[in-house]
Amino acid sequence: MAAPVAQAQSSRSKAEWEKMRQKQIDDSIPLFRGVQVMVDLIGPIQRAVSAYGQYEAGVRVNLKDKYFPVVEVGYGEADHTDDVTQNSYKTSAPYGKLGVDFNIMKNKHDDNRVYAGLRYACTYFKCDIDHAPITDPVWGGETPFSAHGVKANYHWMEVLAGVDAKIAGPLRLGWTVRYRRRVHYDNGLMDNVWYVPGYGKQGSSRISGTFNIIYEF
């Protein structure tokens, strides 16, 4: 009978000791723990193999190994003509994301981190939509269908989960999976846009992701 009780006491004291140790580290470390500069690899690959993609980089500030305010900026571009519909779409514009990641690891001071985070993102861009003049089947004659410099804007939120791990020295690798949701938008004069810089294709999956190379200062 005595053995399990002793074991429980021992494990409880071990947990308490660990909690105390974490608190001591928390108290002893400064608020500002460093800065991470990260570059996404998925966007450039996407741009290289498809008609659209984005180049994205970010800065993440480490506060107490717990809170990580983040600024991400990128440049998205698309240039595509559909062979069947003969519709052309072209755009290129910067975008920005602002948010915070929370380290949800039990041991916050571990070399590896697991994040849950939020982003608010927006982009203001112009796009060119082209199509050959359309022939009116009833009235006859051709009507032009083209618009250049169509102004549009998008604001959206992202909820993300991610990890990053120490590889060597200050070099780290990490990835995030993101669920995005449009909060405010203006599609411009032509009623719709196709690719939105930073957001992706309209009507496509709401899930996206990044794979980051991170340098920690």
Place this chain on the structure above:
Amino acid sequence: MTNHYMPMKTRRGCRLQAWGSVLLLLVGLALTACSSVDCPLNNSVYANYKLMGPVSTLTDTLTISTSRADSNDSVLINHQVNTDSFSLPMSYGHDVDELYLQVNSLIDTIWVEKTNKPHFESVDCGVAYFHTLQRVRYTRHALDSIVINHKDVNYDATKKHFYVYFKEYRF
């Protein structure tokens, strides 16, 4: 003799595992990036006319035509009977569509004034023109009146854009 070989987790094995995860992630992300083509099922733009008033069903023969840019006539509805509603296309680029509506031997002309707005859905979908009705004018031989009920003409085929009132006694 039994084999007591136990697999050891070597550094090389861990690296392979890490690269495997990266590859898996890239494949996963590539798959999530795929999307289907979401074009609207109804991609025609028609103005819908509904007969109202005492003549809600026209038993007489109805023919509707318009004049093309090359001065020829184009018949849109040919000798239709028992008409309670009908749909007509709208021109892509004209500010005013001129329609000739013939009921037996009576001919009325309708002028529909509208705006023409190019509508882009997606690169994968066909293009169209949407319209906003501004004004309707008409002669009154068989017609009593036409009123605009819903001014936006687009892919929504459920809306009745015009209410058409025919004279009860047509001579």
